[in-house]
Amino acid sequence: MIQVEALTKRYGATTAVDGLSFIARPGTVTGFLGPNGAGKSTTMRMIVGLERPTSGTATVAGRRYADLDAPLHAVGVMLDARSVHPGRTAFRHLLAHARTHGIGRSRIEEVIAMTGLEPVARRRAGTFSLGMGQRLGIATALLGDPEVLILDEPVNGLDPDGVLWVRGLVRDLARQGRTVLLSSHLMHELALCADRVVIIGRGRLLADATVQEIVDRSERAGTVRVRSSEPEALERALCALGAEVLSVEPGTPRGVLRVRGVSVDEVGVAAGRCGAMVFELATEGGSLEDAYLELTADAVEYRGRATTVGPEAGAR
Numbered sequence: 007m008i009q010v011e012a013l014t015k016r017y018g019a020t021t022a023v024d025g026l027s028f029i030a031r032p033g034t035v036t037g038f039l040g041p042n043g044a045g046k047s048t049t050m051r052m053i054v055g056l057e058r059p060t061s062g063t064a065t066v067a068g069r070r071y072a073d074l075d076a077p078l079h080a081v082g083v084m085l086d087a088r089s090v091h092p093g094r095t096a097f098r099h100l101l102a103h104a105r106t107h108g109i110g111r112s113r114i115e116e117v118i119a120m121t122g123l124e125p126v127a128r129r130r131a132g133t134f135s136l137g138m139g140q141r142l143g144i145a146t147a148l149l150g151d152p153e154v155l156i157l158d159e160p161v162n163g164l165d166p167d168g169v170l171w172v173r174g175l176v177r178d179l180a181r182q183g184r185t186v187l188l189s190s191h192l193m194h195e196l197a198l199c200a201d202r203v204v205i206i207g208r209g210r211l212l213a214d215a216t217v218q219e220i221v222d223r224s225e226r227a228g229t230v231r232v233r234s235s236e237p238e239a240l241e242r243a244l245c246a247l248g249a250e251v252l253s254v255e256p257g258t259p260r261g262v263l264r265v266r267g268v269s270v271d272e273v274g275v276a277a278g279r280c281g282a283m284v285f286e287l288a289t290e291g292g293s294l295e296d297a298y299l300e301l302t303a304d305a306v307e308y309r310g311r312a313t314t315v316g317p318e319a320g321a322r
């Protein structure tokens with residue numbers, strides 16, 4: 007288990023992490039999300055003793071990282087896959103780590119096999135692709151067979167096969183009862199492999215819930231999308247029923263309404279009554295990405311403005 011309690015880190019005038027509390031539990035993949043500069047890396051670095059908190063605590067299995075007797079066996083970490091000596095082979099990199107904990111060669115061969123590094127294990131890490139470097143980072147994290155794993159952007163640079171492999175690996179690790187804390191900016195990927203998600207912005211907790219709970223909170227969840235020949239008449243009919251008609255994003259085909267507070271059946275009946283031909287009618291599910299963008303809207307340092315392209319752009 008990883009326990010973060012009222013954790014705060016200030017760098018001069020910058021508060022990188024601001025009174026953050028959450029728990030990553032055994033048997034669970036916890037996704038850790040936030041815009042750039044939200045404080046994710048600083049939090050992870052404090053959990054593994056690379057930064058000293060200004061206040062608050064971060065513990066692994068109930069102990070501060072510095073107090074762990076054999077840290078590689080307690081927590082496996084990949085914060086930056088590039089932090090490998092470029093002149094060392096993958097095998098010797100793993101050997102150097104293994105020697106600090108009396109871990110034998112058979113375990114090194116095991117993690118090399120687990121991470122698909124056999125063909126390159128005797129090559130210098132400096133010649134590795136980003137994806138191979140990620141695999142070596144994950145192999146290093148697994149070396150001590152730890153109960154807790156902290157992986158920062160583990161699927162960065164991996165090809166689709168590799169992404170699938172990481173998804174299977176973290177699910178397996180959780181199934182074995184281990185604690186996995188994982189950051190990624192690939193929402194779709196996180197939605198597929200995380201059980202819970204902790205979202206932070208400007209160093210503060212914005213959400214800590216299951217993926218489903220967070221998706222259900224998104225504005226889009228439970229809305230009905232209808233594309234018809236008479237959107238104005240249909241909008242009036244739906245408003246008369248007490249429905250809320252939401253704005254439609256630029257770039258959406260003409261005639262589309264997004265509606266909340268009515269069922270698809272009610273929309274279909276209303277369309278029939280006002281003589282509108284219906285071309286599309288469906289309930290919309292929210293996505294983790296929608297929910298994330300809504301939650302972090304006020305916490306983003308840089309966000310491009312939405313632009314409209316295509317034939318409708320000039321007509322506005």
Ligand code: ADP
Binds near residue numbers: 017022043048
């Ligand atoms: P994230 O990983 O979510 O992108 P970081 O934890 O890297 O965010 O950064 C959080 C904030 O703390 C940012 O504003 C960053 O500029 C600042 N920060 C991080 N490390 C340092 C440091 N060593 N010195 C000064 N400011 C830092």
